Amino acid sequence: MEAILAALAPQLQLSRPGPLVPVLPALQDLLPERGLRPGAVVSVTGGGTALLLALAAAATASGTWTAAVGFEGLGVLAAAELGVDVSRLVVVETPRERLADVALALADGFGLLLLRCAPPPGPVAERLATVARRSGCAVVVAGQWPGARVRLRVAARRWVGVGQGRGRLRARQLVVVAGGRGAAARERQVGLWLPDAQGAVRVADPQAPVSGEVGRVSAAAVRGPLVVV
Template sequence: MKALTALAPQLQPARTGPLLPVLPALEGLLPDRGLRPGAVVSVTGGSTALLLAFAAAASSSGVWCAALGFEGLGLLGAAELGVDLSRLVVVEAPGRQWPEVTSALVDGVGVLLLRPSGPVSGQVAERLATVARRSGCALVVAGAWPGARVRLVVQARTWAGLGQGRGRLRARRLVVAAGGRGAAARERRVELWLPDVHGAVRAAEPLAHGADGHRPDVAAAARQPAAVAARPPLAVV
C-alpha cells in the first residue's frame, strides 16, 4: 500500500481532454463515445477481454492504466488487443484490501480496470467513485457496481473456427447491451468482434437469419475486411 501511494504521483498523466479515448468499435457503447474521467462503467457477463479493450486506446495515447484483481491476467492477449503494456500497472491479488488499493491507484492512473474481491456495498462504491471523480480516473469494473453511470451486459458470445468440433479458435463475436443513468439511460445493443480473425477489435454487423431460419456463416463474417494482415494464433483472455 505504501509503495502504491508513493508511486501515484509518478504515474499521474497529463489529461488530454475531457474524455479518455476508446477504440472506435467501443464508442457506440458509451454515451459520450469515450470514457469520462471520474465515471464508472460496469461490465457483467464475464468478458475480461472487453475490459482490457477499454484500456487500449488510452494507454496507446500515453495515459497510465491499471488492472486490479485480475489473477493470471493474459498480458499477451492484452497486447494483441492494443494495450500498451509499458503503460499498464498490474496488481493481481489485493485480497480484502482491494478498496484501499483502489483508492491509491485512482490517484495515479487515468483508467482503472477493477475486479473487486467480493460484493461491493453502496457505501464503498460511493466512496471510491468520489475519489475517482476527484482524481479524474475512469473506473471500468468487472461485475455489478451500485450507481454505475454506464452498465454493459455481455448477452451472448460466439466463437468462430471450431467447425464440426475441430479447428482453432480464430475469432469471438460478442453481443453487448448498454444502458445506465442520465445520458446513458437509452438502451443500446452493440455487436463486436473481440477480436476478429485478424486480431482487430471492430464493430460487427448484426447477423440476420436467412429464409431457411439459419444464421449465416459466422466464420466468414469474421474474416471481413480481408485487407487486414493475417494474425498469429489467438491468445484467449
C-alpha cells in the same frame, strides 16, 4: 503501494486524461459520450475480461496509465493482442480483503482503473467514485457495481473456427447491450468482433450470420504474467 505510486508519480501526472478517456472507434457506440468519463463508473457483466482490456487499448496508446486490480492470471499476451500498450499497464494482485483500499489508492494516481471484485457496500462505491472524480480517473468494473453510470452486458458470444470438434479459433463475435443512467439510459445493442480474424476490434452486425464454423468455446487465450506488485 505508496512507494510504487511515489515512484510513478511524475509519469502519472503527465498522463492525466482530458475530459474523456478515449476508446477504440468500434467501442464508441457503447458509451453515451463515445469515451470514458473520469469519475464515472462503467460496469461490464456477462463475462467480459476481453471487453475491459479493449476499453483500455486507446487509453494506453494515448499515454494514460492504467491499473488492473483483482484479475488473477491477467497476462501480457491477452492485453497486447487487444491493442493495450502494456508499458502503461500495471497489474496488481492483492488479497481480497484489501482490494477496496488498493483500488482507492490507485484511483488517486492512475488515469484509468480496471477492477474486478464483488459488489461493494454503497459507502465504499461512493467513496471510490468521489476519489475518481477528484483525481480524474475513469473506472471500469467487471461485475455489478452500485450506481454505475454505464452498464455493459455481454448478451451473447460465439467463436469462429471450430467445427466437428476440430479447428482453430480464428475470431470471436460478441453482442453487447449498453444501458445505464442519465444520458446512457436508452438501451442499445452493439455487435463486435473481439477480435476478428486479423486480431482487430471492429463493429459487427449482431443480426448477421457468422461465416465459417462456430463453436461455443469459452476458454481464454493463453496468458502469462504481466506485472505483479
